[in-house]
Amino acid sequence: MSTLNENYELRTFEATSTEDGASPETAGWVQAENQGFHGARLSDDFVNRMAARLAKDSQVLTGAYPPAHRESSLPADYPVATFASFEKTINVGSGRLVPSHLISSVTVRPTHRRKGLLRRMMTQSLTTAHAAGLPIAALTATEATIYRRFGFGPATWAHGITVATDSRFRFLTTPTGSAEWVDPRELVTLGPAIFARFHASQVGSVERHAGIWDRVSGLTDYVGKEDAAIRAALHYDADGEIDGFVSYKINWEGSKRSMEVVDLVAADDNAYLGLWQYLASVDLIDTVSWRAGRIDDPLSWALADPRLVTVTGAEDWVWLRILDPIAALEARPYVSDGEIVVRVVDELGFAAGTFRISVTDATGHVERADGATPDVECDAWVLGSLYLGGADPVVLRAAGQLVEHSAGAAGRLRTLLASDGPVYGITHF
């Protein structure tokens, strides 16, 4: 790798916003990050709003600044590369919420790419998180080819679905409760408590950051404009307590009328089906699409005609990186007892070594076993994919990404790392 990137100054600072607005450093970083994702130039008001959101989550921002600023270039406050990290919890099963290092906003200006700036910012950030004792790092990726080299593996997935909501839509068992329209802007206040219940119960869920609520409520789109086309409904349980919401947009294209779900959060299974009942009850609509459907979707099992649900796409969602295998593997729950020795190869070193995982009475004990013969061997990114139980070691062995040193070991690892429920999440960051 070229050492050209060493000429750049990396500055790391907390996102800062006061009553007077964003600090100049934060404002420049926000503009640069937005342009890195090909966004339109942002108004000062929206930059201040974004900065306030980043500051609310104590996001730590890194910018790369070239050694010499060209007079005719963008302002010197605009870094040529951006990187953000912040701490949130991930549900690793049985309601266990593990503090995690979330990485976001990774951009490098095209005129400065492939000089190792991403590698430098990533290595620095992971080293800091590891030193701080965070067992896991996580991100959502624009491209699936970037992050394996840094030890991240896909760990949760989503299905794009389109559901026919015409007169054939009928549940085998009717969910209880009812739905009611709400001003979508209310979701900024009502949404977080509903999400907290989802998050506490769903393995694979990532705690949400403050910026999400502006978008799902239509308060601001990606360039700061209000999206007044967003509509929303709440779901109430049989006792009248709010237990779910959906926000959505309606598309009219000639005679085709469809709805697109922006966000759907349910505190439990009944509320989930109740929200679909509501969506299917909207007149003049033929289909409802959602980018973030579950892989194991109860919807198709609940419907009299499961063929109403069409899977239109499959997407990797959260990518995990194990920073501390012992802490991470002891933090998650186990559904069966057993023992296995795993060797992890990690170019960056954080997860490298041989580890014995012993589970007794559903409690995991993990220790270094560097002299022991491993049962299986894999790269750090594979461990990230296996960690929550959403990926199958037997399939990874078939793909040539997990090596079995003792017969049947991939199958034993599958049993040992099985999750206590379908792995899924609805947080993009």
Ligand SMILES: CC(=O)SCCNC(=O)CCNC(=O)[C@H](O)C(C)(C)COP(=O)(O)OP(=O)(O)OC[C@H]1O[C@@H](n2cnc3c(N)ncnc32)[C@H](O)[C@@H]1OP(=O)(O)O
């Ligand atoms: C978590 C998130 O925020 S996801 C968002 C990612 N950002 C984007 O998609 C915005 C557009 N793209 C970019 O800004 C840049 O091209 C980035 C951030 C993807 C890469 O930044 P660069 O500084 O060019 O990467 P850098 O030079 O450090 O490359 C590091 C390694 O990744 C590889 N790499 C970089 N970009 C890509 C890519 N898009 N696809 C595959 N490999 C890549 C490089 O070849 C290099 O490999 P090596 O070190 O193993 O030889």
